[in-house]
Structure formats: C-alpha cells, structure tokens
Amino acid sequence: MTSHVDPETLALFAEGELHDKEREQEVRAWLAESEEARAQLAALREVTQILASTPVPPMPDGLVERIDEALRAEARKHPVPSGAPVVPLTPSDENAKVRPLRRSHGPARWTPFLVAAAAAVFVLGAGTAVLSSLFTSSDTTDSAVVFEQTSPQAALPYRLAVVSSGTDYTSDALADQGAELLGRSALSGSDGAAESEPLTPKADEAVPATVTSCVDALNEVYGAAPILVDLASYEGSPAWIMLFPAADNGHEIRVVQPDCGEKDDPASAVVTSAVLSNSGE
Amino acid sequence: MNTVTDAVQEIPDKELLFRHNQGDEHAFNELVRRHRARLWAVAIRVLGDQEEAADALQDAFLSAFRGAHRFRGEAMVSTWLHRIVINACHDRLRRRMVRPAVPTEDHTLDLLSNEHGGSVPDPTGRSDTSLDVHAALEYLPVEQRLALVLVDMLGYRVEDAAKILDVAPGTVKSRCARGRARLLPYLVHLRNPGDSPDVPSPKGGGRRS
Structure with missing residues (x-):
C-alpha cells in the first residue's frame, strides 16, 4: 500500500491531533508497513530538532540602553501612570468599621459640596424613571460590608480599587461627581485631600464576587477595566459607579446596574455614562 | 499558580x-x-x-x-x-505581508515570496543554518510560525504557548504539526546525512510537556 499519507497528516497524527479514528488506523498501518512512512516521521521530528538547535542571536549592542531610555522618556511624559489604583490608606478608625454601601439615613456629608460644584455636565442618555424601577428590587443583603484592614500579605499585586463613597450620583451632576470621586481616590494625582475625605479601597475579601464578574464582563466589552468602582447609588437606587480610562488621560464614568455580571450583554447594564473632562490639572 | x-x-x-x-x-x-x-x-x-x-x-x-x-x-x-x-x-x-504572499489555508507554497522574505534556502549547498531556518519560517502562515517559534524553537510547553497565544492547547499542537509538515522540504538539506534520526540537540524535545 503506497497510499498517500501526506506529511501534514503524519505530523497531526504525531501530535494526536488527527481527530479521526479511521484516519489514525490508516496512518498506523501505513507506518507499520512502509519504510518511507517511518522515514518521513523521523524527518518531521528532525524539523523540531533543527528548530530547537538554531541559536538565538544575542541582543544587539545598545538595545538595553535604548529601551531604558525610551522608558525614562515615557515616565517623564506621564509621571504618574494614568489609571493607577493608588488609593491612600487612611488610618482613621472610621474606615475600620462597617461601611454601609448605602447610607440608611441622610445624605452623605459631602453631598452639599458636590451639589455646589455641580455645573455643566455631559450626560449621555439615561431614563431615570425606568432606572429606578429596575433598581428597587435589588437586594440589600450585602449592603453592609465589613472592612478589614488589609494585611500587607493579603494585598494582591493588582487589585481593583473598590470603594463605597456613600454618594448618590445624579444624572445632572454625574461628571462632577465622577471628578470628585477621582480626586478623593487620589487617582488623579492631585491632592484633593484638603477639601474632602480620601476614600479607602475595600480589602479584596470584602469585594463582592458579583462586582468582580461584572468588571470582567465589561472589560471584555470595552477592552478596558475600570480603575475604580464605587458601590453607591444613582438617583436613589443602588448602582455601581465605574471609572474607566479614556483618551488623553481623561476618564469616563459609567453607571452600572449591580446585576451586570449575569447578563448576556453586560453593556446593557450600563445605564448611563459621562466623560470627565481632563481631570486633575 | x-x-x-x-x-x-x-x-x-x-x-x-x-x-x-x-x-x-x-x-x-x-x-x-x-x-x-x-x-x-x-x-x-x-x-x-x-x-x-x-x-x-x-x-x-x-x-x-x-x-x-x-x-x-x-x-x-x-x-x-x-x-x-x-x-x-x-x-x-x-x-x-500587505501582499497576500504567504499562504494561509492551502498548501500553495508561494515560491515567489523571496521578494519579501530575503534569502531562500539554498538546496544545493551549505549555508548558515540560522539564515536558512529563518528563511524557511517565512513560508509559514503567521499562526504556525508563532506556535513553532514558541514550542519548537524556544521550548515552551504547549500549555504555556496556548496561554500566550490565547488559543486552546490542541490548536497550538495542530499549528505546530502543520508548520513542521510545511517546513519539511525547506529544511531537508539541513539534516545530517547518514546520521541516525536522533540527532542530539541542546534544546530538542523541550516542546514535550
């Protein structure tokens, strides 16, 4: 039998990637009876050996320095990497206590500041009536999250910064509230600490898994993960406020329904969004 | 991990x-x-x-x-x-490769592709192995080349290469297999004539996981 088993079939066979029992039998039979077949199989193995023994040329002279220099230049252009989840840890006792996701009484104490600051905003879309009805049934079981002081050991190298500012975001003031959030989280690199309390990110264990899955889902959709998530409310209903990096070191704020991780189309959970004009300075 | x-x-x-x-x-x-x-x-x-x-x-x-x-x-x-x-x-x-000079699906080896691919393996005589191997790699579709570079040339485990390339391990294996088959005619002249097929090589076999 000089039947044709081409090199590709043989190579796939050798990798166990033929996925065809009959074909595999044929190849086996052919290998058993044909010297040529065995030689070809050996030749294929030699391809691997030839490839493996080809030396890697050394890095060209000066490349190491060139790369270092390029990175230094880049660092000068952007002293603080945009989107860095640099959130100061405040040692205050308040942060070590239970932090309600949604304050049960009264507006957060910084709300007056925000309202005062609210001016022209870019709100894209949003029907708030529909919104409220969507949110009212949202469960409140996880409305109180114990903040545990993170031990250095427990801190993951990268983690999503998740906070609960207690802010009730509004359609009118969304962009300003987003800018305020950014400032308080110190992501912008500006020190807004003087005028408002810095936010402390939750310990990893305190971040609900639903938040993580939602963030992952949105990351797929937008090709970027949020740098900060505020478990807060929007027009009085629970909502996750996410800050995404945008062009020119700006940010986009997106208001997301808490169930977004379970949706087929996670983007549909995004209720509204606004662009923060280049924050910081 | x-x-x-x-x-x-x-x-x-x-x-x-x-x-x-x-x-x-x-x-x-x-x-x-x-x-x-x-x-x-x-x-x-x-x-x-x-x-x-x-x-x-x-x-x-x-x-x-x-x-x-x-x-x-x-x-x-x-x-x-x-x-x-x-x-x-x-x-x-x-x-x-703006010009579709490299075949992606079928077996058509574009023998004209030396225009963009630099030297073509010289089947008649000896030449530098590195150059020949590289020139031969030029004949591969990009996916096959990437898989072979990682697995055969650099000895990455199939699983690791799969993660890097963001495909299933089986896909890496079949890309490698197809790539090897396609390279065969271009590398025959590099085989040690008369030697046993089991030429020892420093990194050979690193691809097995």
Whole structure:
C-alpha cells in the first residue's frame, strides 16, 4: 500500500491531533508497513530538532540602553501612570468599621459640596424613571460590608480599587461627581485631600464576587477595566459607579446596574455614562 | 499558580507591576531586566530581522509600561508580557505581508515570496543554518510560525504557548504539526546525512510537556 499519507497528516497524527479514528488506523498501518512512512516521521521530528538547535542571536549592542531610555522618556511624559489604583490608606478608625454601601439615613456629608460644584455636565442618555424601577428590587443583603484592614500579605499585586463613597450620583451632576470621586481616590494625582475625605479601597475579601464578574464582563466589552468602582447609588437606587480610562488621560464614568455580571450583554447594564473632562490639572 | 507569592526573597512580578502602578519608578525597570532576554528571543525568532525585532521589543515594553494598569492579575505577568511582544511582532508581520504572499489555508507554497522574505534556502549547498531556518519560517502562515517559534524553537510547553497565544492547547499542537509538515522540504538539506534520526540537540524535545 503506497497510499498517500501526506506529511501534514503524519505530523497531526504525531501530535494526536488527527481527530479521526479511521484516519489514525490508516496512518498506523501505513507506518507499520512502509519504510518511507517511518522515514518521513523521523524527518518531521528532525524539523523540531533543527528548530530547537538554531541559536538565538544575542541582543544587539545598545538595545538595553535604548529601551531604558525610551522608558525614562515615557515616565517623564506621564509621571504618574494614568489609571493607577493608588488609593491612600487612611488610618482613621472610621474606615475600620462597617461601611454601609448605602447610607440608611441622610445624605452623605459631602453631598452639599458636590451639589455646589455641580455645573455643566455631559450626560449621555439615561431614563431615570425606568432606572429606578429596575433598581428597587435589588437586594440589600450585602449592603453592609465589613472592612478589614488589609494585611500587607493579603494585598494582591493588582487589585481593583473598590470603594463605597456613600454618594448618590445624579444624572445632572454625574461628571462632577465622577471628578470628585477621582480626586478623593487620589487617582488623579492631585491632592484633593484638603477639601474632602480620601476614600479607602475595600480589602479584596470584602469585594463582592458579583462586582468582580461584572468588571470582567465589561472589560471584555470595552477592552478596558475600570480603575475604580464605587458601590453607591444613582438617583436613589443602588448602582455601581465605574471609572474607566479614556483618551488623553481623561476618564469616563459609567453607571452600572449591580446585576451586570449575569447578563448576556453586560453593556446593557450600563445605564448611563459621562466623560470627565481632563481631570486633575 | 496565579496567586502564589512564596516567601522567595525576590519580589514577585505581580508585586513589581503593582508598585509600578503606584508610581514606583524602578519597579518596571526590574521587570524589563528580568524578561528582556526571553522576550528578545521571541521577537527575533518571530521577525527574523534584528532591527525590526529591536523596534518591536521596545514598542512592546512601552505599551506594557503604559498599559500596566490594565493587567488584571489572572494571568502571569510573563504571559502578559509575551502577549504584548507577540502582538507587536504580529503587527509588523502583517504590515510586511500587505501582499497576500504567504499562504494561509492551502498548501500553495508561494515560491515567489523571496521578494519579501530575503534569502531562500539554498538546496544545493551549505549555508548558515540560522539564515536558512529563518528563511524557511517565512513560508509559514503567521499562526504556525508563532506556535513553532514558541514550542519548537524556544521550548515552551504547549500549555504555556496556548496561554500566550490565547488559543486552546490542541490548536497550538495542530499549528505546530502543520508548520513542521510545511517546513519539511525547506529544511531537508539541513539534516545530517547518514546520521541516525536522533540527532542530539541542546534544546530538542523541550516542546514535550
């Protein structure tokens, strides 16, 4: 039998990637009876050996320095990497206590500041009536999250910064509230600490898994993960406020329904969004 | 293995990336120092051209530097960096191949492709093995070339290559198999005539997991 088993079939066979029992039998039979077949199989193995023994040329002279220099230049252009989840840890006792996701009484104490600051905003879309009805049934079981002081050991190298500012975001003031959030989280690199309390990110264990899955889902959709998530409310209903990096070191704020991780189309959970004009300075 | 940060003296890659994101100026340099040799090997193998590989490597490090905050922690930093380098190389290959000179599906070997591929293996005589291997790689579709570079040339485990290329391990295996079959006619002249097929090689067999 000089039947044709081409090199590709043989190579796939050798990798166990033929996925065809009959074909595999044929190849086996052919290998058993044909010297040529065995030689070809050996030749294929030699391809691997030839490839493996080809030396890697050394890095060209000066490349190491060139790369270092390029990175230094880049660092000068952007002293603080945009989107860095640099959130100061405040040692205050308040942060070590239970932090309600949604304050049960009264507006957060910084709300007056925000309202005062609210001016022209870019709100894209949003029907708030529909919104409220969507949110009212949202469960409140996880409305109180114990903040545990993170031990250095427990801190993951990268983690999503998740906070609960207690802010009730509004359609009118969304962009300003987003800018305020950014400032308080110190992501912008500006020190807004003087005028408002810095936010402390939750310990990893305190971040609900639903938040993580939602963030992952949105990351797929937008090709970027949020740098900060505020478990807060929007027009009085629970909502996750996410800050995404945008062009020119700006940010986009997106208001997301808490169930977004379970949706087929996670983007549909995004209720509204606004662009923060280049924050910081 | 994602979160294991054993009490090794050396700071884990992920911690370095985190520090970089926090504004530590030296953290990223350390990452570069750790990975550049490996990533250089990938770039030069994929692209074959020193200048291009150098540019691709620099581009890749810059985009990793800028995009570090997008690293999500579920992959290893090394895998993530490899992906960025592969992408940088891929872009260059695509640009190089604006003309559909390299076959992607069928077996048609475009023998005219030496126009863009530099030297063609010389079946008659001896020549530098590296050059020949590189020239032969030019005949492969990009996907097959990437798989073979990682697995056969650089000895990555199939599973690791699959993570880097973001495909199933089986896909890596079949791409390697097809690539080997396609390379066969271009590399026959490099076989040791009269030798047993089991030519020992320093890195050979590294592909087996």
